[in-house]
Amino acid sequence: MSKIKVLHLIRPAAGGMKKHLLDLVRYTDRKQFEVEVAVPEDCSYKQELRQMEVKILPVSLAGNISPIYDWRAIWYLAHYLKKNKIIILHTHGSKAALVGRMAALFAGTPVVLFTVHNSIFYDHWSRWKKKFMAETEKLLAKKTDKIITVSNQLRRQVVEVEKIPEDKVVTIYNGINLREIDSHASKRKLCKSLGLPPLGRIVGVVARLAPQKGVVYFIKAASLLKEYRANFVVIGDGPLRNELEIKIKKLGLQDRVFLAGYRSDIFRLLPALDIFVLPSLTEGLPLTILEAMAAARPVVATKVGGVPELINQGITGLLVEPGNPGELAGAIAELLENPSRAKELGIAGKKIVSENFCIDSMIEATMKLYKELLNDKGISRGCIN
Numbered sequence: 001m002s003k004i005k006v007l008h009l010i011r012p013a014a015g016g017m018k019k020h021l022l023d024l025v026r027y028t029d030r031k032q033f034e035v036e037v038a039v040p041e042d043c044s045y046k047q048e049l050r051q052m053e054v055k056i057l058p059v060s061l062a063g064n065i066s067p068i069y070d071w072r073a074i075w076y077l078a079h080y081l082k083k084n085k086i087i088i089l090h091t092h093g094s095k096a097a098l099v100g101r102m103a104a105l106f107a108g109t110p111v112v113l114f115t116v117h118n119s120i121f122y123d124h125w126s127r128w129k130k131k132f133m134a135e136t137e138k139l140l141a142k143k144t145d146k147i148i149t150v151s152n153q154l155r156r157q158v159v160e161v162e163k164i165p166e167d168k169v170v171t172i173y174n175g176i177n178l179r180e181i182d183s184h185a186s187k188r189k190l191c192k193s194l195g196l197p198p199l200g201r202i203v204g205v206v207a208r209l210a211p212q213k214g215v216v217y218f219i220k221a222a223s224l225l226k227e228y229r230a231n232f233v234v235i236g237d238g239p240l241r242n243e244l245e246i247k248i249k250k251l252g253l254q255d256r257v258f259l260a261g262y263r264s265d266i267f268r269l270l271p272a273l274d275i276f277v278l279p280s281l282t283e284g285l286p287l288t289i290l291e292a293m294a295a296a297r298p299v300v301a302t303k304v305g306g307v308p309e310l311i312n313q314g315i316t317g318l319l320v321e322p323g324n325p326g327e328l329a330g331a332i333a334e335l336l337e338n339p340s341r342a343k344e345l346g347i348a349g350k351k352i353v354s355e356n357f358c359i360d361s362m363i364e365a366t367m368k369l370y371k372e373l374l375n376d377k378g379i380s381r382g383c384i385n
Contacts, residue, residue, distance in 0.1 A: 003034040009100040077103035150285040151306020175362030190272035201274040209238030214279035220325035271295040293349035298342035
């Protein structure tokens, strides 16, 4: 009995988008779907895909718009989609969606989806790039069966800013595997592992060191909290590392703020934090905050993207305005001074995640959408319920 062929296409990715893809691939029903993943040649998680016994298609997909290289990728993908009779093309992120959906148009791929993981209208983009992407999206959306957003805020943005019909866009929340969270994580082992002083509470950020993650505001907030006995740690790596190291030295925080680098075992580290902070300037529905809440960590986060859909102010966490280190420091100080309140927020956050944001719900909703679209197209291989 033949299976429905699904090809996922993703640009170079780290953090939440990468984990989302890996989880989606890992838990897709292989009895009904044959999954392949198209990724750049230098993809950092090929080994993880191979361990899942997933076919990998190397494809040149630069992060920025590049007319020559993008057209090569489009024609290459179009040929592959047609030759291998791919039924569902599922793209992740705006760049993969641009290249992949054009290829699907030329190949006549039956079902095309685009998952929006974050705002595609970053403030640092030039006016021409924003306009180009908006106009291009309007055209490609007509040939896209569904646009999936990971939060309702992103859904509103897609509908209102890009003028996409509401029935074309659906929200499927990110989900996490609650079984991965190590509820017995040791703070002593965490300090030793990350090279932190053994004394004091730990206030942590997990983020790629990129401008939109707002880590510089976390560092500035730490400079306002010198009277507290706490260590401030940033887990992650990225292009701003050198700049942030200079900032830490300039503020005299070398013995208080620590850049711990990339770690693949975040779910084992989070439970040992006393406070989790998300200082982002833009987000979709960040997996790190879900993981922190699942570990019953009290959360201080900025009011961006889908974060307010997770955090009920003062009940499941504390929300602050983005780009405001003073307000961020104030919220962190409130939890440092009130451990019992911090514990209450953590317990309430864990309850919300376990009830509404588990990996099973995300996978079930995605598989249901696949099947609905296949039925709408009259596509059946005898294996779709």
